[in-house]
Amino acid sequence: MSISAKDVKKLREQTGAGMMDCKKALQEANGDFEEATDILRKKGQQLSEKRADREANQGLIVSRVSDDGKKAAALEINCETDFVARNDDFQDRAQQFIDIVFENEVESVDALMDIEIDGLSVSQHLKEMVGKIGEKIKISRIVFAETDGYYISYIHPGNQLGVLVEFEDAISDEKIGRNIAMQVAAMDPVAVTRDGVDSSVVEQELEIAKDQLLNEGKSEEIAEKAAQGKLRKFYEQNVLLEQKFVKDNSLTVENYLDENDTPLVKSFHRLQLGNDS
Template structure:
């Protein structure tokens, strides 16, 4: 049986109308993932139109050291939006973020093992579970330590629903103090939050993702009646467009669609008289 809640879940995930979602779920026997693929094969939804927010509630938080050379990003999940907006829970997440920012933890396991009060971050979380009566967990953790000159930056969007951590390197030591550099780093973090790139460069997009996209394009083109001998050529063109939408350096800058992030960085590098490189980024979307 295709329930209203199942249809609503697919609507939130794909931003597609109710009737199309119901039809997709009917065709796929209520399988959400299969329904998403069905809608994409029909050309009704593109991967870029997928809603970024998952089903979990909670808060994403970030911290930077005063010198901007180290930063962390954490996602702490709970079950309900009511709890995530509670002052007690907000303070709890802030406490975790402060503790981890002051630690040397580099992985999620290390973060959970960091000493906190009389125990660890892990036992601190478990105590809050008992206190609030909800399933709470430290779900994601990332730390960036500056590898060269430049800066680490962060951005929190939608009150903790999306978080970004970014490293941009500079060859000269004083570049990070310049307003042009700071503006560039801020703009890129905002762009990442909004555009949700899948990787920094083409090398970071896995072959599995590319092959899955190709399979969907092949079905779309076959449904459109395209000749078999032309399909593979068209698929290659579509993959090029996919890279332009999925790769950070190739994406059109949200504030100026006529330029790419790569060109934006090159332009700013000339302005500050330095070599600037986007080294890495991570983007957390709540529940993703």
């Protein structure tokens, strides 16, 4: 059966698949658009299964915050190459997925996979993207959060790093909030305050510091005291409110917030591409 270029173009516009794939699907379906669409979807499924074991370390971090700062969401979507991540269609789909997370208040990737868009689940949409793009595509992480305080979002240029910061109350100057989000992006703190540092991390830092001092010939008593000093240094470097403010090292982050009458930070989420921690 002869397939016109007009029909191929129409199917491409409907499915986003490549021109040759659309032509072959229409030929196989004897010009039936519905059947051709099913053929393309099955092809996407097969390709998705074939690429399941491939590494997908490129992609985008995207986020969204409500106008009142009370609701926030972030998402990491991965592909195999930076070329695909820069594609307008891939970026549009990433935005569509973060909107779904935000509007449906989705709290896990598994829950997101079951939500339907235009009659297809997100999982099926991802398989169609694989069929169209030819690379492994996955959504690896999502964050959805609500607060009585205020959320600020920061996406580092290139969309490979994103931060959500929760403040204890509304903030009057979003520039200050953005500076704190940039601090989290740049300095990668482990917690907001000392109390938020996992006890196992504290024990490990003390043990490492003490062992180093003992190996240097220090006595048990001196090593014990000096290890506490090293732990304080660890806090200063890794606890957000105690860190030196990156734009003015004469201040800690807490000092900076106090000087600008800005509420303290309550929590943060930091998503870096390919880093699950």
